Amino acid sequence: MDMTVLAVAAAWAAFMIYLIWYFAKAKHYAPLSMEEAQLLWKIHKARDDCNSKTWSEIHRGGKMVGFRCGCGYKHIQKRPVKAPKTTSTMSFTTLYQVQEGPRQ
Ligand SMILES: [Zn+2]
Numbered sequence: 001m002d003m004t005v006l007a008v009a010a011a012w013a014a015f016m017i018y019l020i021w022y023f024a025k026a027k028h029y030a031p032l033s034m035e036e037a038q039l040l041w042k043i044h045k046a047r048d049d050c051n052s053k054t055w056s057e058i059h060r061g062g063k064m065v066g067f068r069c070g071c072g073y074k075h076i077q078k079r080p081v082k083a084p085k086t087t088s089t090m091s092f093t094t095l096y097q098v099q100e101g102p103r104q
Pocket of ligand 1: 044045050051052069070071072073
């Protein structure tokens with residue numbers, strides 16, 4: 001069995017599972033608390049090296065679901081922040097193990 005073909009096939013399978021999961025959840029907005037929005041904004045600033053001092057809330061259906069940074073960055077929360085991501089975590093773990101396996 002060619003390990004490269006196997007790894008690519010497994011990666012595609014994991015990617016397709018992720019896509020199905022993503023699009024299944026994509027239409028649902030998740031409300032954000034002010035603390036979560038501020039935390040996500042700080043994460044964005046650190047990760048994207050952003051120096052903006054302002055941000056504004058994005059509302060959908062009367063609830064805050066995201067924020068817009070002064071630099072133009074926009075974040076919309078599509079799923080609850082604290083919910084465990086069992087499906088995607090599992091597929092990522094599988095992908096990681098398949099990719100790392102042949103090199104050892
Ligand atoms: Zn920013």
